[in-house]
Amino acid sequence: MVRSVPSRIALYVAALIISIYSAFPIYWMVVSSTRAPQSLLRETSLVPGPFTLEYYSNLLELTDYPSQLLNSVIVAFSVVAITMVFSVMIAYAVTRQRIRGKKLIVGAMLYAYMFPPLLLAIPIYTIFTKIGLGDTLLSLIVAHLTLTLPLGVWFLWGFFKNMPFELEEAAMVDGCTRLGAFLRIVLPLSLPGLITVAIFSFLLSWTDYTFALIMIGSDANKTVPVGLASMIGSFDLRWGEIMAGSTLIALPLFGAFALLSQYFIQGMSAGAVKG
Amino acid sequence: MAQVRLSQVRKMYGATMAVHGVDLVIEDGELVVFLGPSGCGKSTTLRMIAGLEAISSGSVEIGTRDVTKLEPKDRNIAMVFQNYALYPHKTIRENLAFGLRMRKMSAPEINQRVNSAAEMLGLTPLLGRKPGQLSGGQMQRVALGRALVREPEVFLLDEPLSNLDAKLRVKMREEIARLQKKVGTSMVYVTHDQVEAMTLADRIVIMQSGHVQQVGAPLEVYDRPANLFVAGFIGSPEMNLIDGRAEGGKFRFNDLSLSLPQGVRADGTPLTFGIRPEHITIGDGPNSQIFRVGVVEQLGAQTLCVGDVGGCQVRVMMDRTDTVSSGTEMTVSFPPQRIHIFAAETGERLGDHTGSEEAEPPRTSKRALETSEEETR
Numbered sequence A: 001m002v003r004s005v006p007s008r009i010a011l012y013v014a015a016l017i018i019s020i021y022s023a024f025p026i027y028w029m030v031v032s033s034t035r036a037p038q039s040l041l042r043e044t045s046l047v048p049g050p051f052t053l054e055y056y057s058n059l060l061e062l063t064d065y066p067s068q069l070l071n072s073v074i075v076a077f078s079v080v081a082i083t084m085v086f087s088v089m090i091a092y093a094v095t096r097q098r099i100r101g102k103k104l105i106v107g108a109m110l111y112a113y114m115f116p117p118l119l120l121a122i123p124i125y126t127i128f129t130k131i132g133l134g135d136t137l138l139s140l141i142v143a144h145l146t147l148t149l150p151l152g153v154w155f156l157w158g159f160f161k162n163m164p165f166e167l168e169e170a171a172m173v174d175g176c177t178r179l180g181a182f183l184r185i186v187l188p189l190s191l192p193g194l195i196t197v198a199i200f201s202f203l204l205s206w207t208d209y210t211f212a213l214i215m216i217g218s219d220a221n222k223t224v225p226v227g228l229a230s231m232i233g234s235f236d237l238r239w240g241e242i243m244a245g246s247t248l249i250a251l252p253l254f255g256a257f258a259l260l261s262q263y264f265i266q267g268m269s270a271g272a273v274k275g
Numbered sequence B: 001m002a003q004v005r006l007s008q009v010r011k012m013y014g015a016t017m018a019v020h021g022v023d024l025v026i027e028d029g030e031l032v033v034f035l036g037p038s039g040c041g042k043s044t045t046l047r048m049i050a051g052l053e054a055i056s057s058g059s060v061e062i063g064t065r066d067v068t069k070l071e072p073k074d075r076n077i078a079m080v081f082q083n084y085a086l087y088p089h090k091t092i093r094e095n096l097a098f099g100l101r102m103r104k105m106s107a108p109e110i111n112q113r114v115n116s117a118a119e120m121l122g123l124t125p126l127l128g129r130k131p132g133q134l135s136g137g138q139m140q141r142v143a144l145g146r147a148l149v150r151e152p153e154v155f156l157l158d159e160p161l162s163n164l165d166a167k168l169r170v171k172m173r174e175e176i177a178r179l180q181k182k183v184g185t186s187m188v189y190v191t192h193d194q195v196e197a198m199t200l201a202d203r204i205v206i207m208q209s210g211h212v213q214q215v216g217a218p219l220e221v222y223d224r225p226a227n228l229f230v231a232g233f234i235g236s237p238e239m240n241l242i243d244g245r246a247e248g249g250k251f252r253f254n255d256l257s258l259s260l261p262q263g264v265r266a267d268g269t270p271l272t273f274g275i276r277p278e279h280i281t282i283g284d285g286p287n288s289q290i291f292r293v294g295v296v297e298q299l300g301a302q303t304l305c306v307g308d309v310g311g312c313q314v315r316v317m318m319d320r321t322d323t324v325s326s327g328t329e330m331t332v333s334f335p336p337q338r339i340h341i342f343a344a345e346t347g348e349r350l351g352d353h354t355g356s357e358e359a360e361p362p363r364t365s366k367r368a369l370e371t372s373e374e375e376t377r
């Protein structure tokens, strides 16, 4: 499409404003987390500095942050792994097998989204304490799966549905088993979908506050978002440490998006919209 | 290379039967075409040979092996799908090599086979591309190449040309015929296009609603259609079919009275009388009648007139005639040896006359027919 010069300028200006609007808080977070304490609250300058790593070392040496980070990593990676395996299997089964009422199955999985997380979290918490799993990382993982699994199944369902079955048949004629055809043809072709599901479930689990707040009571089992929040007000308000902690939470997300954004965009446009 | 033998092969989808007990032997090196209207069970039958569809009852043998219960990968067949089914994430070279790699063939041999197949199909310059960068005709060639490199016992093709435009279709058809003759492997080819069937086949299997209606060489089914369905399905334009009854050795309908071919004895029974538009002759002769022209279609080499004979609508195909127009009357005749008679109730053919001017139904003169079939399109 060819645009006239004024409309192109308008487009760039709009894009610039949107980018600044969404990127500024991130910039401010990173800058504040490295600004020396004496200037942090007094000199609100856009330029970074004076530079310090004090908050980071405080956070990692004097607080529970490292063990909370480890908790977060365990929970998020378990959620991603379990979501991937099960949503691939369920989505493939409902697309390729003739199952009675499969529309209903997929639909029912999405019902979980009709309720706010809090509404689900409280009964889940009650059940877990009854069976002796209260205040464990496992309970948090299961709670996160109630959100990530339906999303993954629904998303991959759209992906597999759009993939002609003839491709697998061709592979089977060419010498693959059913499983081989799936692993060699379907999975590589679904890579954008798989990556999108992985990022989404990581994001959901990594940044979750509601479930973690309800399911976890002890300091030892807290994940970073809850741990960080409990710093506010528990002694004095340590803005520098909070900014440093937030930066550390956001860092892996930046990394993942930077590496995988092209698949992510492909996945978003191929699976969900057309599916 | 091998014979393929289907014995009482059936397919049930729930309670409905999609394929009713097919018995068929495909000889080594033979090209058999499954022909029939959409939904008649051609693909299902082919897919049962491939192993992609479970066989409800009956058996399939390839060579001396009973493959009824084998997986597709163990049947040593290669298949070409209607929408090509090329692996989109692999290059053309990888697409061709995939089946060989799955069979643990050595790299030099894979290379050698892929290169020679690519050479044969003119794909060499495309080997590095992905399927998304090819035209329909090129993808079709790759699909053929993928079957070819495998050197299977049987080729199975399911409407391989239906996604191509008319011109390319004719070209690819010739290419498939050439390749099949060259490699000499048995082939089963599914199509709903009778021209494809007539031009390619050693034998045609005509199917309708899951039943095999007739099996025969192209000219055999053209000359001696076994029943009304085949008579109406084979030939373009369609055969003229008139419902009437036999009386005193004659076929009667309204004012029409035509002599029955030798050997057809049926008095008082309802009959269907058939003659192909191209077999009605202009001028006096046996069974001559007055033909009043209604609509004239100029096809170039020939002229097709739709009109009326004794109260029945009849199509007559004649050599190009510029002078006919709506309302023209002419004398036409129905040569007895060209007449087909069917029992109206069962649809079965009556009598054993050949239906052609040749003494014996010829099996080899396929080429002659191909040209006339082309012209009538």
Ligand SMILES: Nc1ncnc2c1ncn2[C@@H]1O[C@H](COP(=O)(O)OP(=O)(O)O)[C@@H](O)[C@H]1O
Residues within 6 Å of the ligand: B013, B018, B036, B037, B038, B039, B040, B041, B042, B043, B044, B045
């Ligand atoms: N998976 C299926 N479930 C139910 N019926 C089917 C299925 N596949 C095919 N059929 C039916 O079987 C019949 C034959 O289909 P098919 O072999 O595809 O016909 P075609 O001759 O057009 O290739 C059709 O009537 C079709 O509706």
Ligand SMILES: [Mg+2]
Residues within 6 Å of the ligand: B039, B042, B043, B044, B159
């Ligand atoms: Mg079909």
